[in-house]
Amino acid sequence: MQMNEIAKEKTDKSLLIVDDDKPFLQRLARAMESRGFEVIPAESVEAGLHSVSLDPPAYAVVDMRLGDGNGLDVIEAIRRVRPDSRAIVLTGYGNIATAVNAVKLGAVNYLAKPADADEILAALTAEPGAKVSPPENPMSADRVRWEHIQRVFEMCDRNVSETARRLNMHRRTLQRILAKRAPR
Known part of the structure; x- marks a missing residue:
């Protein structure tokens, strides 16, 4: 260079x-x-x-x-x-x-x-490798549930039907959850 x-x-x-x-x-x-x-x-x-x-x-x-x-x-x-x-x-x-x-x-x-x-x-x-301070408030139970659903959704390559099957959830219910913003 x-x-x-x-x-x-x-x-x-x-x-x-x-x-x-x-x-x-x-x-x-x-x-x-x-x-x-x-x-x-x-x-x-x-x-x-x-x-x-x-x-x-x-x-x-x-x-x-x-x-x-x-x-x-x-x-x-x-x-x-x-x-x-x-x-x-x-x-x-x-x-x-x-x-x-x-x-x-x-x-x-x-x-x-x-x-x-x-x-x-x-x-x-930010400097590469700089550590981020932990959040002051831990995630709520609703947020933990939402995170789990999102993780499974990503694992299933964003396929709603497959995600609903793996979570033992009705597909339409899952679609409503995915359409909403993340809970705090």
Whole structure:
């Protein structure tokens, strides 16, 4: 690597934000620009993958569930072409199974929505290997149940019928549970 490339890596503040919630995307883009990032917004997996193919970003904030697919595809693409990038996953449907999967595919952190710009900045710029302090409040019984259902759902490759069969639950009941946000 030449000196110019090394200097570029240290000063590269390009940030790809992929989220299909347009108002959230615009607010986060403005907030991150005010913190010194050069923001590249994308509203879909396709747009995110296109941006990655043109110029892989140094940082990325990617929503997990998008209208045209899974945001983890964008994380994986970034990691393939730019292994030094720092990407985090945002989701309104947070669970342990998808967090583990996101980290395996190259995300450095996983945040549940609503996350503010300061939390996102802290996650993007945290030292590699830095330990996260444990939560002050343990999960509720409803949350533990929800996490278990999500874990089985991911194990079944997001197949509702197979998940319902394994959990000995009616398929429609499972669909209602999956459509709701995670309990606190």
